[in-house]
Amino acid sequence: MGARLSAMIAAGFVAAGLAAAVAAPGLARAAPDADTILRKAYDNYRSQSSQSAVAMTIHRPAWERHLDLKAWTRGEDDALVRFTAPSKDAGSATLKLGRDTWVYNPRLNQVIKLPASMMSQSWMGSDFSYDDLAKSTGIITDYTHRLVGSSQSGGHAVWTIEATPKPGAPVVWGKVSLAVRDDYVILEETFFDQDMKPARRMNTGKVGLVGGRPYPVSMTMSPLDQPGQWTRTDTADARFNAALPPWLFTLSNLQNPR
Amino acid sequence: MLAALAWRNLWRRPQRTILSLISIALVTALLVFMLSFQNGVYGVLKEATLRIFDGYAQLQPAGWADDPTLDRAIERPVALVRQAEALRGVSAAAPRVNAFAILAHGARSYGAAVVGVDPARERQVSSIASTIRSGRYLTPGDSDAAILGETLARNLDLAVGGEVTVLGEARDGSVAADVLHVVGLYRSGVPDLDRSILEMPLARAQGVFGMEGAANTIAVGGPSLATVDGAIPALRTLGHRAGLSVRDWAVLEPALSEGIELKYTVAMLFYATLVVVVAFIILNTLLMSVLERTREFGMLLALGMRPGQIGAMVWIELLGLALLGCLFGLLLGGGATLWLQHEGVVVPIDPRLLAQFALPARLYPTLTPLSALFGPVSLLAAIIVGGVAPYLRVIGLTPALAMRAP
Numbered sequence: 001m002g003a004r005l006s007a008m009i010a011a012g013f014v015a016a017g018l019a020a021a022v023a024a025p026g027l028a029r030a031a032p033d034a035d036t037i038l039r040k041a042y043d044n045y046r047s048q049s050s051q052s053a054v055a056m057t058i059h060r061p062a063w064e065r066h067l068d069l070k071a072w073t074r075g076e077d078d079a080l081v082r083f084t085a086p087s088k089d090a091g092s093a094t095l096k097l098g099r100d101t102w103v104y105n106p107r108l109n110q111v112i113k114l115p116a117s118m119m120s121q122s123w124m125g126s127d128f129s130y131d132d133l134a135k136s137t138g139i140i141t142d143y144t145h146r147l148v149g150s151s152q153s154g155g156h157a158v159w160t161i162e163a164t165p166k167p168g169a170p171v172v173w174g175k176v177s178l179a180v181r182d183d184y185v186i187l188e189e190t191f192f193d194q195d196m197k198p199a200r201r202m203n204t205g206k207v208g209l210v211g212g213r214p215y216p217v218s219m220t221m222s223p224l225d226q227p228g229q230w231t232r233t234d235t236a237d238a239r240f241n242a243a244l245p246p247w248l249f250t251l252s253n254l255q256n257p258r
Numbered sequence: 259m260l261a262a263l264a265w266r267n268l269w270r271r272p273q274r275t276i277l278s279l280i281s282i283a284l285v286t287a288l289l290v291f292m293l294s295f296q297n298g299v300y301g302v303l304k305e306a307t308l309r310i311f312d313g314y315a316q317l318q319p320a321g322w323a324d325d326p327t328l329d330r331a332i333e334r335p336v337a338l339v340r341q342a343e344a345l346r347g348v349s350a351a352a353p354r355v356n357a358f359a360i361l362a363h364g365a366r367s368y369g370a371a372v373v374g375v376d377p378a379r380e381r382q383v384s385s386i387a388s389t390i391r392s393g394r395y396l397t398p399g400d401s402d403a404a405i406l407g408e409t410l411a412r413n414l415d416l417a418v419g420g421e422v423t424v425l426g427e428a429r430d431g432s433v434a435a436d437v438l439h440v441v442g443l444y445r446s447g448v449p450d451l452d453r454s455i456l457e458m459p460l461a462r463a464q465g466v467f468g469m470e471g472a473a474n475t476i477a478v479g480g481p482s483l484a485t486v487d488g489a490i491p492a493l494r495t496l497g498h499r500a501g502l503s504v505r506d507w508a509v510l511e512p513a514l515s516e517g518i519e520l521k522y523t524v525a526m527l528f529y530a531t532l533v534v535v536v537a538f539i540i541l542n543t544l545l546m547s548v549l550e551r552t553r554e555f556g557m558l559l560a561l562g563m564r565p566g567q568i569g570a571m572v573w574i575e576l577l578g579l580a581l582l583g584c585l586f587g588l589l590l591g592g593g594a595t596l597w598l599q600h601e602g603v604v605v606p607i608d609p610r611l612l613a614q615f616a617l618p619a620r621l622y623p624t625l626t627p628l629s630a631l632f633g634p635v636s637l638l639a640a641i642i643v644g645g646v647a648p649y650l651r652v653i654g655l656t657p658a659l660a661m662r663a664p
Contacts, residue, residue, distance in 0.1 A: 058431055060329070060431070062329065063430060063431070065430070065431050065432070088432050088433075089432055089433055092433055103360075103425065105425055105433060105435045107433075107435050108423055108425070108435050108436075108437060110362070110423055112360060112362040112367050112423065112425055113362075113365065113367050114360065114367065115360060115367045115368050115369050117368070117369040118360050118367075118369040121358070121369070121427075122427060124427075124431075124433070125427045125428075125431030125432065125433075126431075
């Protein structure tokens with residue numbers, strides 16, 4: 001899942017151009033193998049760097065919250081997310097470097113390293129966990145992939161891929177099933193628990209052009225055992241491959257933003 | 259007439275009868291005491307375990323046990339607490355906010371349960387207040403104070419006087435953050451608790467976690483587990499009106515409940531063996547006496563007594579023996595139990611070790627109708643049923659053959 005979140009936040013469609021070239025219009029689109037599809041889809045998210053503005057809506061049966069955040073990513077592993085609204089949460093920030101995650105709270109004016117035991121906890125009250133933020137490439141490296149079907153939708157081929165964990169891989173899911181459009185936009189991702197029951201699902205609600213590339217502008221994550229509960233992210237704006245200063249991804253910048 | 263005959267027969271061999279009586283009485287007494295002692299020990303064990311943190315019962319929002327989130331809340335705990343405390347058998351009801359948060363101190367951080375408590379009430383349902391090893395427990399006037407388990411404090415490199423940062427999620431999904439002063443460290447003796455629970459004042463927890471006067475659970479305490487168990491139906495009625503479920507001790511501590519059940523089962527097998535063995539010994543004695551008296555029975559038959567009457571007479575002998583033995587046993591066992599219930603049984607274990615587990619140095623048996631009557635009644639039943647054997651032997655006799663017996 002992690003890649004999805006990083007994707008949404010990072011909006012890193014660095015290889016979109018490449019993907020477009022590979023899947024040039026007019027060419028017969030024979031489905032590549034599952035590994036290649038996923039790799040390309042995920043490569044698309046991972047730009048050298050990205051910066052984006054995202055609105056996050058957390059919906060619960062009893063309430064709904066709207067948060068605005070700014071996100072920066074660098075390479076595969078580093079990300080900084082800073083909340084800008086509402087005022088209650090403004091200034092709260094999360095920094096991820098490699099496998100380590102820190103959170104900054106402005107009220108306490110304190111940076112706290114996230115204990116490993118908390119990585120599966122909800123991130124900022126959303127339906128994403130810190131793990132989602134941290135394990136960005138897990139779906140590629142920890143799973144084996146199989147193309148199980150393809151269909152047509154809105155003038156695009158849509159491939160269905162099943163990812164099963166490699167033996168001994170440190171993953172929590174029993175299986176992940178993905179639907180990927182032929183322009184390498186992931187449309188849907190369903191996470192199955194160890195009993196192979198669908199546990200949560202990410203849907204791409206809207207694909208739009210961001211930075212000149214097809215991009216999942218609106219995505220919704222729903223835990224399937226909690227009806228009436230979901231988290232939606234809407235990417236308002238994103239820039240890819242701009243040179244980001246190295247000080248952006250530091251603890252001191254997390255606490256005292258320049 | 260038969261009873262009189264039977265009674266006279268019993269005392270024709272006083273030595274044998276007295277020995278039989280003694281064995282029945284001793285076994286009965288043993289059963290009475292052992293069952294009562296088991297009752298007492300398990301009672302203490304249950305109370306000691308539940309008193310550490312769970313309470314003797316809990317009021318919880320529906321679904322809390324499966325999915326304990328702040329959203330599942332008791333909106334008006336104050337009124338409910340008063341109503342619960344007014345019930346017979348309940349002495350305290352302690353409202354709690356049960357949150358989960360990151361605790362941090364310096365570079366260290368751990369996930370832990372953060373429990374908002376009403377210090378005065380909490381003291382009465384949980385023994386954590388009495389296991390404080392350094393500093394003090396929370397007091398009603400506290401605001402930014404916290405107590406935590408020794409292991410948790412060690413993991414966070416915290417001591418009394420230190421500051422601990424709490425970072426979690428409030429009920430409305432916003433960030434919950436606070437800094438608390440550590441005023442005490444506890445060691446409950448339960449490693450899981452000592453490394454995972456921080457307690458802070460209820461009102462402050464309600465503020466930090468956006469609970470606005472609400473609580474998540476209410477732990478119920480009383481003079482004893484039995485009185486709270488007795489109040490469960492009333493608690494259920496109370497909870498039902500507020501849309502809450504009531505969890506009794508067996509649901510709160512399923513492992514303990516199953517463990518005790520298993521111990522009882524094993525003990526019952528042992529007791530049943532004891533009962534069967536003693537019953538056979540008594541029957542054997544009686545059967546011998548019947549065999550010895552074959553000629554006598556032949557004479558009685560020749561005199562015109564019907565075999566059924568003789569059989570009944572033998573059975574009454576057995577019944578008298580068993581009744582008398584069980585009665586003595588009940589008096590002996592019950593008396594000893596009552597005495598020890600008053601004096602206590604000293605356990606040969608270092609009292610400091612016992613104190614760590616909130617167990618007293620003396621254990622007290624608890625005589626209940628069940629523990630008093632199980633032994634005598636089952637022994638009596640076994641002997642009476644077993645008495646069929648000599649009865650059948652007697653009614654099969656014919657005068658001529660019986661009188662010729664050696």
